[in-house]
Amino acid sequence: xxxxxxxxxxxxxxxxxxxxxxxxxxxxxxxxxxxxxxxxxxxxxxxxxxxxxxxxxxxxxxxxxxxxxxxxxxxxxxxxxxxxxxxxxxxxxxxxxxxxxxxxxxxxxxxxxxxxxxxxxxxxxxxxxxxxxxxxxxxxxxxxxxxxxxxxxxxxxxxxxxxxxxxxxxxxxxxxxxxxxxxxxxxxxxxxxxxxxxxxxxxxxxxxxxxxxxxxxxxxxxxxxxxxxxxxxxxxxxxxxxxxxxxxxxxxxxxxxxxxxxxxxxxxxxxxxxxxxxxxxxxxxxxxxxxxxxxxxxxxxxxxxxxxxxxxxxxxxxxxxxxxxxxxxxxxxxxxxxxxxxxxxxxxxxxxxxxxxxxxxxxxxxxxxxxxxxxxxxxxxxxxxxxxxxxxxxxxxxxxxxxxxxxxx
Amino acid sequence: xxxxxxxxxxxxxxxxxxxxxxxxxxxxxxxxxxxxxxxxxxxxxxxxxxxxxxxxxxxxxxxxxxxxxxxxxxxxxxxxxxxxxxxxxxxxxxxxxxxxxxxxxxxxxxxxxxxxxxxxxxxxxx
Numbered sequence: 095x096x097x098x099x100x101x102x103x104x105x106x107x108x109x110x111x112x113x114x115x116x117x118x119x120x121x122x123x124x125x126x127x128x129x130x131x132x133x134x135x136x137x138x139x140x141x142x143x144x145x146x147x148x149x150x151x152x153x154x155x156x157x158x159x160x161x162x163x164x165x166x167x168x169x170x171x172x173x174x175x176x177x178x179x180x181x182x183x184x185x186x187x188x189x190x191x192x193x194x195x196x197x198x199x200x201x202x203x204x205x206x207x208x209x210x211x212x213x214x215x216x217x218x219x220x221x222x223x224x225x226x227x228x229x230x231x232x233x234x235x236x237x238x239x240x241x242x243x244x245x246x247x248x249x250x251x252x253x254x255x256x257x258x259x260x261x262x263x264x265x266x267x268x269x270x271x272x273x274x275x276x277x278x279x280x281x282x283x284x285x286x287x288x289x290x291x292x293x294x295x296x297x298x299x300x301x302x303x304x305x306x307x308x309x310x311x312x313x314x315x316x317x318x319x320x321x322x323x324x325x326x327x328x329x330x331x332x333x334x335x336x337x338x339x340x341x342x343x344x345x346x347x348x349x350x351x352x353x354x355x356x357x358x359x360x361x362x363x364x365x366x367x368x369x370x371x372x373x374x375x376x377x378x379x380x381x382x383x384x385x386x387x388x389x390x391x392x393x394x395x396x397x398x399x400x401x402x403x404x405x406x407x408x409x410x411x412x413x414x415x416x417x418x419x420x421x422x423x424x425x426x427x428x429x430x431x432x433x434x435x436x437x438x439x440x441x442x443x444x445x446x447x448x449x450x451x452x453x454x455x456x457x458x459x460x461x462x463x464x465x466x467x468x469x470x471x472x473x474x475x476x477x478x479x480x481x482x483x484x485x486x487x488x489x490x491x492x493x494x495x496x497x498x499x500x501x502x503x
Numbered sequence: 504x505x506x507x508x509x510x511x512x513x514x515x516x517x518x519x520x521x522x523x524x525x526x527x528x529x530x531x532x533x534x535x536x537x538x539x540x541x542x543x544x545x546x547x548x549x550x551x552x553x554x555x556x557x558x559x560x561x562x563x564x565x566x567x568x569x570x571x572x573x574x575x576x577x578x579x580x581x582x583x584x585x586x587x588x589x590x591x592x593x594x595x596x597x598x599x600x601x602x603x604x605x606x607x608x609x610x611x612x613x614x615x616x617x618x619x620x621x622x623x624x625x626x627x628x629x
Contacts, residue, residue, distance in 0.1 A: 440543050440569035440614060444511070457544035470544040470567050499512045500570075 095389045097397045099482040104128070108480070115451040115488040120267050120296060120429050120476030122318045125382075129322055132381035133374040143370055145347055155373055162376035163363070166328055169383045170313065171304040176336070178329040178363040179371055183295040184215040186314035186329035187261070189366065190291055191219035193339040198227035198258050205232035207250060207257035207288075209242060210462040211266045211273075216293040217462060220261045232257055239420050240269050244277035247285070256286035264297035264313075268458045268467075268474065269419035270402070270429030272297070279309045289335065295319055298328075299478070300398060300427045302391045305330055317375065322382035326375030329366070336365065343368040389479060398428030398477040405430050405475060405486050414497070418467055428477035431458075434493060437500050439471035445499065446473075446492035453489070511605050512570065520570040525580035527563040536625035537566075540617055545572055549621040551583075559583045559591060564618065571603070571611050576618025578602040583622060592626050594619060 102108040104126045108116075116124060136158060142149070144156040160174070167174045180186045198206060206224040208217060210233055224231050234250050236242055242262065250257075260282045265272050279290045289311035294303060299320035305313055313330040317323055331339075341348055341359055345368040350358040359365040386394065403423050409415045414435040420426060434442055443455030454474045457464045464470065475489060533553040539546040547566040554560045562580045567573075579599060583591050599619050600606070607615045 438567075438569035440545075440611070441512075441571070444569075444611065456542060461544065464544065470546070500517065 095393075097389060097393060097479055099480070099484060101389075101480045105480055106130075113450040115449065115485045117475040117477065117481065117485055117489065118452045118454050119299075119319070119478035119481075120474065121454055122324070123299065123321050123478055124480065125321055125323065125378075126385050128385055129378045129381045133323060133378040136374045136377045141373075144373055145364065159371065159373045159376055162373075162380040165380040165383055166376075169303075169387075170298070170330060171306050172330050173333070175362050176305075176330055176333055178331055178336075178366045179376055180314075180327045180329050180366075181325055181372075182316040182318070182327035183293060183314045184219075184327075186312075186327055187216050187291065187293065188219045189329060189342040190312055190314075190339075191223040192342040193366075194259060195223065195226060196340070198223055198229055201258040202227050202229040204256060204258040204288075205230040207232045207234060207260040209234045209236070209262055210466055211236065211240075211242065211269070211271075212261070212263050212460070212462070213267050213293065213295065214459040214461070215295075216261050216263055216291070220259075229258065234260070234262065239271070239424075240266075241271045241273060241420070241425060242278065243274040244281035247278060247281045257282075257288050259289055259291060260286070261291040261293070263293040263295075264303075265294075265300075265427045265429075266419070266460075266463070267296050267429065268431050268460050268463055268472065270423075270426040270431070271419060272301075272425045272427060275308050275310060279311075283309070296427060296429070299386075300391075301395050311335055317379040317382060320379075320382055321385055323375050323378035326372045326379050328379075331363075331366075336363065341365050341368065345369055347371075394479045395427075397479060398481070399423065399426075401477045401481055401483070401486060402426065402428040402430055404483065405489070408486070408490055412493075415493075418469075418472055428481075429474060430476075431472040431474045433469060433472050434496055434500075437496050439473045441500075442473050442493075442496050445496045446489060449488050449492040449495070451485070451488050451492050511607065513605065516570060516574040516603065516605070519574035519577040523564075523573050523577035523580075525562050525564060525577065525584075528565060529561055529563040534625040534628060536621050536628060538617060538621040538624055540568075540572075540613055542613070543569070545569065545614065545617060547572070547576060547617055547621045549618070549625050551622070551625050553588060557587050557589065559586055559588060562622075564621070568617060569611075569614055571607050572614040572617045575599050575603055575615045576621075579618045579622065588626050591622060594622075 105124050140154045142152040142155040144159040164174045167177045282290045292310040292313040294315040298315035316327040348368040418431040439455035456471045529550040532550045534551040537548045545568040550563045552561040
């Protein structure tokens with residue numbers, strides 16, 4: 095399979111929007127035609143409400159939906175029963191923060207641990223859950239390279255103040271740094287005896303993930319950042335936790351038996367999937383995973399790293415540009431955040447837009463991290479498999495124009 | 504494309520961005536407010552000194568923002584001094600866009616109006 099600009103023909107948006115230099119895949123990715131076709135095919139040929147009807151069409155919809163679950167499970171080395179479909183990463187993390195409520199309250203003398211590297215979606219739900227439970231928050235510090243390893247956990251809290259839960263991102267959506275999740279989980283399990291919730295929204299689209307190797311208790315990611323549709327996401331939950339945690343939402347499809355005063359819950363992931371699920375979305379995600387599989391995840395990661403390193407090198411040679419995150423790009427995904435001196439991120443991204451370059455300018459839903467970096471906003475370029483050197487060239491041209499405009503005084 | 508590029512970052516906008524007028528803290532404050540734009544993290548703090556006659560005697564704004572939001576707030580600050588609080592309350596989006604002299608486009612409209620919004624909020628509480 096090819097990679098880079100030769101792939102663009104398979105992504106209709108690059109034909110619709112000729113000259114688009116899309117460097118905002120960390121926000122959401124573009125979609126290949128095969129994903130949209132899979133969704134459209136489902137509505138045309140197999141649509142019914144799954145897990146309810148006995149007629150054959152409903153059976154077919156159920157089979158399609160469960161096949162998608164199996165595809166997602168294989169993608170991260172999990173069992174089908176460990177995959178809960180949700181709307182997106184944010185919903186997965188909110189679900190957990192509410193389902194863990196009783197547990198957090200019971201252990202309220204232990205802090206809820208998180209990091210200042212989190213996207214708001216893995217920060218605010220835990221901040222609020224700790225408040226509801228009457229527990230304190232504790233923050234895991236970064237190392238000098240703005241990366242988190244097991245060693246940083248030791249600096250947080252010695253026992254007996256071990257946290258009741260640790261929520262941590264696999265990869266920073268601003269810095270691009272990859273945290274050592276396997277080592278972190280081992281430490282949290284052995285030293286704190288606490289479960290670990292991993293936000294894999296930025297990691298799952300760009301590197302192979304094996305939940306057995308990571309040994310994380312929970313892992314969440316979104317379809318829309320990995321070539322799939324919006325509106326569907328994944329919460330991986332170790333089997334033991336599926337039994338221990340109560341559902342967050344209740345209603346249709348997630349019960350075993352409903353009495354007048356009490357109810358019991360369905361076995362399996364259905365327990366956490368109240369209401370008619372997004373079947374077309376699940377099939378779109380499965381098609382996205384197949385697309386990624388055909389290209390090869392390692393190859394995608396190498397391609398992105400090559401492009402990100404090229405941009406980092408170009409920016410490193412500019413005196414008026416500050417790059418956030420490790421300058422050597424070691425242990426990083428293809429995300430590069432920077433600022434041009436004297437030019438606000440909003441202005442720079444506006445000027446880049448005139449060159450067809452779509453980058454994010456702002457706080458990236460990571461205000462605690464922005465405060466640590468001492469900036470209000472940065473410009474972020476993020477790479478995916480359809481990007482190529484022409485995107486970087488256009489970005490650098492736009493940067494020159496911003497310099498020209500803002501030095502006119 | 505080449506034309507509207509000149510249009511947004513006009514000389515006077517860049518001038519106000521680089522040297523914002525009334526970018527200061529007041530000693531005597533009769534009204535103040537802080538407003539941030541959650542989508543980009545920009546934040547303005549506006550302080551007002553208001554005379555017995557209900558006219559704005561002085562204004563100081565601080566915070567950080569992009570060229571559009573800084574220039575709009577700076578230009579607006581020059582316009583409010585001497586006006587009655589009631590008049591300032593009535594200033595609208597069109598007033599600010601006319602001051603700027605550009606069409607910032609839908610994605611930057613909020614930037615252009617952040618200063619006015621902060622001034623209005625300060626007077627609301629008054």
